[in-house]
Amino acid sequence: MDELLRVEGLQAWYGATQVLHGIDFAVAAGSVTALLGANGAGKTTTLRALCGMVTTRGAIVFDGERIGGRAPEEVARRGVAHVPDGRGTFLDLTTEENLRVGGFTRGGRRALAADIERMYGYFPRLGERRAQQAGTLSGGEQQMLAIARALMLRPRLLLLDEPSFGLAPKVVAGIFEILREINREAGVAMLLVEQNAAMALDLADHAFLLETGRIAMRGEARALRDDAAVRRAYLGY
Amino acid sequence: MDTFLAQCLSGLATGGVYASLALALVMIHQATRLVNFAQGELAMFSTYIAWSLIQAGVPYWPAFALTLALSFAAGLLIERVVLRPVRGAPALSMVVIFIGLLVILNSVAGWIYSYTVRPFPSPFPPEPPFGQHYVSSHDLGAIGVTIAVLLLVYAFFRFTTLGLAMRAAAQNPESARLAGIRVGWMRALGWGLATAIGAVAGMMVAPIVFLDPNMMSGVLLYAFAAALIGGIDNPFGAVFGGFFVGVLENLLGAYAIGQELKLTLALVVIIAVLVVKPAGLFGRTLVKRV
Numbered sequence: 001m002d003e004l005l006r007v008e009g010l011q012a013w014y015g016a017t018q019v020l021h022g023i024d025f026a027v028a029a030g031s032v033t034a035l036l037g038a039n040g041a042g043k044t045t046t047l048r049a050l051c052g053m054v055t056t057r058g059a060i061v062f063d064g065e066r067i068g069g070r071a072p073e074e075v076a077r078r079g080v081a082h083v084p085d086g087r088g089t090f091l092d093l094t095t096e097e098n099l100r101v102g103g104f105t106r107g108g109r110r111a112l113a114a115d116i117e118r119m120y121g122y123f124p125r126l127g128e129r130r131a132q133q134a135g136t137l138s139g140g141e142q143q144m145l146a147i148a149r150a151l152m153l154r155p156r157l158l159l160l161d162e163p164s165f166g167l168a169p170k171v172v173a174g175i176f177e178i179l180r181e182i183n184r185e186a187g188v189a190m191l192l193v194e195q196n197a198a199m200a201l202d203l204a205d206h207a208f209l210l211e212t213g214r215i216a217m218r219g220e221a222r223a224l225r226d227d228a229a230v231r232r233a234y235l236g237y
Numbered sequence: 238m239d240t241f242l243a244q245c246l247s248g249l250a251t252g253g254v255y256a257s258l259a260l261a262l263v264m265i266h267q268a269t270r271l272v273n274f275a276q277g278e279l280a281m282f283s284t285y286i287a288w289s290l291i292q293a294g295v296p297y298w299p300a301f302a303l304t305l306a307l308s309f310a311a312g313l314l315i316e317r318v319v320l321r322p323v324r325g326a327p328a329l330s331m332v333v334i335f336i337g338l339l340v341i342l343n344s345v346a347g348w349i350y351s352y353t354v355r356p357f358p359s360p361f362p363p364e365p366p367f368g369q370h371y372v373s374s375h376d377l378g379a380i381g382v383t384i385a386v387l388l389l390v391y392a393f394f395r396f397t398t399l400g401l402a403m404r405a406a407a408q409n410p411e412s413a414r415l416a417g418i419r420v421g422w423m424r425a426l427g428w429g430l431a432t433a434i435g436a437v438a439g440m441m442v443a444p445i446v447f448l449d450p451n452m453m454s455g456v457l458l459y460a461f462a463a464a465l466i467g468g469i470d471n472p473f474g475a476v477f478g479g480f481f482v483g484v485l486e487n488l489l490g491a492y493a494i495g496q497e498l499k500l501t502l503a504l505v506v507i508i509a510v511l512v513v514k515p516a517g518l519f520g521r522t523l524v525k526r527v
Binding site: 051053071072073076077081082084088089090091092093097100101102104105149150152153 | 398401402404405408409411412413414415416417418419420
């Protein structure tokens with residue numbers, strides 16, 4: 001399979017504190033990679049590093065181009081969409097305006113309108129609330145909106161930061177079902193940071209495990225799910 | 238009764254000027270969370286540019302349009318050259334920069350054009366329109382121009398994709414950048430627009446207060462009052478506040494406190510709002526959890 005993203009010796013800092021100590025991984029086009037680890041292991045930082053939101057060193061190659069050190073908006077324009085920690089909702093805009101912001105870099109009024117309808121197809125709840133201020137949406141709806149907004153970019157790589165955070169299990173299951181559908185239908189590759197390791201490994205093709213800024217284990221998602229140590233630490237059985 | 242109506246109408250005319258300048262303040266505040274103390278001097282400088290163009294023989298309306306374009310470019314340039322490098326500096330440093338801009342613009346205008354008070358032409362006829370005597374043509378025209386500008390600004394932010402992107406960038410810069418919006422340029426665009434709106438305010442008020450480098454100091458104070466009344470984060474509130482302060486100023490000036498204390502009124506309004514309702518009439522109170 002084609003390699004979409006390759007990361008080599010990636011280090012990252014928050015101010016003076018080093019969080020990533022040189023990690024390597026790759027994401028194949030159209031595949032789903034899960035990024036697991038305890039709190040503070042550097043999962044969110046890894047996603048932020050890919051988007052130029054923190055200071056980094058090392059190589060980040062997206063689709064053959066080095067994107068390390070580029071500004072977030074330039075990374076986004078190359079087809080990397082980020083569903084950030086905290087959801088990044090534009091609270092004072094309506095649901096539909098949020099989606100239009102997501103599609104800002106793309107031309108074509110008609111294609112945009114069609115994509116907005118496609119999002120309402122994935123998430124009917126958003127369609128019902130299209131004219132509503134996004135700040136009045138529930139947490140689950142805002143998470144759907146964050147994913148839909150990111151998809152409006154027509155990304156080739158979707159970075160997801162804890163899409164299950166703070167949501168009821170039923171809502172989470174629904175969101176993961178749609179992510180699977182988007183991955184299959186549109187061929188969008190995903191890099192998924194998730195506390196809910198069982199769900200993440202179920203969706204993912206590959207996975208790796210971060211421990212204090214280093215990769216502790218990696219492999220096929222199925223193999224990790226069956227690994228006794230991973231089970232005890234992250235799956236709880 | 239006749240004087241009362243006349244005072245109200247001329248209050249609306251100057252109120253429109255306060256509204257425009259207040260809107261410029263709100264726009265920059267939304268993008269930067271700061272109040273641009275140099276907004277009035279920028280408007281004054283724009284008005285001098287218009288004056289130079291008219292002196293050079295350019296007819297009024299082309300000079301008006303050209304002034305808007307030049308002011309837009311100047312605002313954009315100031316953001317890129319002066320403010321971009323100090324992005325993220327503490328609020329106090331920014332205040333010093335704004336005050337520095339104010340002083341520089343004021344003295345450069347005085348140096349180029351001298352502090353002599355000059356008349357500034359109105360594009361509207363000198364005799365009152367429609368055979369009445371309540372309101373001058375300039376007052377009525379200024380109200381019309383202000384409303385036209387406000388509607389244009391509203392339509393831009395409400396109906397265009399670029400306007401939407403600017404709103405998104407002001408609300409949540411980090412998330413806007415993840416959507417591929419070049420937030421720095423949106424900020425510069427906001428400065429350009431605010432400066433152009435200020436230029437309209439300057440050109441509309443100059444025939445009333447006359448042209449000199451200090452012409453906007455009083456106007457800016459009223460614009461502050463207007464923006465505070467409406468709530469510094471609410472464009473509609475700022476516009477309402479502008480018209481409200483304009484009428485209040487005229488009525489109190491005519492019937493209660495006299496012309497000498499009119500400027501004091503602006504300060505009284507500012508302090509009253511800050512004490513009684515700091516978020517303004519239409520502003521949102523931000524509650525921070527600690």
